[in-house]
Amino acid sequence: MNTEFSVLDTTLNLVRYPSEHQHKSLQAWDSADELLIEYMAEAAPVQASAPLLILNDDFGALGCWFAGHSEAAVHWYSDSWIGHRSLAVNLQANQMPVTFSDDYLVDAPVKAHSILHTLPPTPDTVVIKIPRTQALLEAQLQALSRMITPQTRIIAAAKVKMVTKSVLGLFEKYLGITTTSLAKKKSRLIFCEPQQPARSLHTQTAPTMIWEQKSSNGKSMQVHNLANVFSRQSLDIGARLMLEHMHVTNHEQVIDLGCGNGILGLNALALAPEANITFVDESFMALESARMNVAHNFPDAQDNCRFVASNCLEQLLGQGQQNQYDKVLCNPPFHQQNAITDHIAWQMFHDSRDALRRGGHLIVVANRHLEYHIKLKRLFGGVKVLASNRKFVILSSAKR
Known part of the structure; x- marks a missing residue:
């Protein structure tokens, strides 16, 4: 470099x-x-x-x-x-x-x-x-x-x-x-x-984009998106596939990694209101959007949620939180600023393996052409396809 x-x-x-x-x-x-x-x-x-x-x-x-x-x-x-x-x-x-x-x-x-x-x-x-x-x-x-x-x-x-x-x-x-x-x-x-x-002429506050989304169990949610949030105008199609195939139970320790507006963590709360969700993103606007969405849609679950600014899971691991989580839900980016790169996803996968307890799962949704199954198999020793369509695939790897 x-x-x-x-x-x-x-x-x-x-x-x-x-x-x-x-x-x-x-x-x-x-x-x-x-x-x-x-x-x-x-x-x-x-x-x-x-x-x-x-x-x-x-x-x-x-x-x-x-x-x-x-x-x-x-x-x-x-x-x-x-x-x-x-x-x-x-x-x-x-x-x-x-x-x-x-x-x-x-x-x-x-x-x-x-x-x-x-x-x-x-x-x-x-x-x-x-x-x-x-x-x-x-x-x-x-x-x-x-x-x-x-x-x-x-x-x-x-x-x-x-x-x-x-x-x-x-x-x-x-x-x-x-x-x-x-x-x-x-x-x-x-x-x-x-x-x-x-x-x-312009003394008003910049608008927040808001749209309606149903969780996978039918709960209606209002999703708030500040200006720098990925896919702020509508649900991206990768996340849509993930919602259809998500499974979370009460009291699980779950990370929504690269959370954006928090839609995966919100769906987890809809499925399991007593789950503990840690929303992680490197964007302050994304974390604030996720915080707003939890407060608006699941006010009783706010005490079970954390919002952490971090490069991948660096902050959590630096606080000694290895081997503690049951699931990491991840829709990884494949660009940084204007550069196409896979290094962020690679670090996300490494950090997730460190954060998961034995038997915990990393669940990833991604474009099929990125071939993340090769990386996940190398890291975790195995990978399972949970669902797929013409463009996206959901992969699951368990920590052994």
């Missing part, structure tokens, strides 16, 4: 967390980061002590740069627990002393926040990496419209293919006059001049 990010007169050592599981072809920055840093350093330096907001910095490249090259008060926002961990290890790798808040987010030399945290008012400069999910960008721009002033500088960056008419239209809608730079190394900058009339 290329870990040396050289820009202007500086070389930073940067990795994607956790570096030991990453494919050697991946790196922790892209040409959009480089283009943005060069522009900010040469044409738009940040004033000392002025509030600087950084949104959606995937693996901490921008956070590390501004921590070392600016005296601004840097506020760093990400929905990704892996992004937060990447920021921490990359600051430390570049000899920047790091302190942490009580929730184990970086507190200095930059102040890191969950994306759910309120933005500080009247920032001097806002730097945005365009996120993969356009609904997240819209929610962020709407929130910014209530905080910025006409003097706020807003500079965004992305690969050219992500700078679409719809993206530029969102900046125009919520913030003001929007222009772009010429493309360089397949990336482009977006510049926005805030206008008071545009800001005054």
Whole structure:
């Protein structure tokens, strides 16, 4: 893996967390980061002590740069627990002393926040990496419209293919006059001049997507989805197949791994109201959606549920929770940001084996073409097909 990010007169050592599981072809920055840093350093330096907001910095490249090259008060926002961990290890790798808040987010030399945290008012400069999910960008721009002033500088960056008419239209809608730079190394900058009339029209809270879903035993559930939740507009077809073939009993210890809006854990509660469900995801918005859904649909089961931000099951295993769980339910992702990868699923399977008690089961739903049965057989010594259709398969492996 290329870990040396050289820009202007500086070389930073940067990795994607956790570096030991990453494919050697991946790196922790892209040409959009480089283009943005060069522009900010040469044409738009940040004033000392002025509030600087950084949104959606995937693996901490921008956070590390501004921590070392600016005296601004840097506020760093990400929905990704892996992004937060990447920021921490990359600051430390570049000899920047790091302190942490009580929730184990970086507190200095930059102040890191969950994306759910309120933005500080009247920032001097806002730097945005365009996120993969356009609904997240819209929610962020709407929130910014209530905080910025006409003097706020807003500079965004992305690969050219992500700078679409719809993206530029969102900046125009919520913030003001929007222009772009010429493309360089397949990336482009977006510049926005805030206008008071545009800001005054958008004071409402960003909408939560809500839809109805029946559990596998017929209970009607209302499913709430914040902006950055996978398949926020409807139930994805892999999860639909899983619901049809799920079996959970009361008092089982169950993990919904990569929970998203929590639909698998919700169905488990519908089947077994006294089961103990641990919802795990690396997205803070996903966990908050799952928390909302338990509170709305199963208020009496809230004490039996936990919501854990983690890279796979790293946090649980780090707390000594090996060999404790009866089932892990998993609909694993096969991408990270814009990169197609199977390393996340591979780590999920490894961690699940460690977390399960002997005789416990990992239940996976996945696209058939990913051939996860090969990995599961290698890890667990065996795998069983519980159900399948033309596109998806449900696999079960027991810990021996």
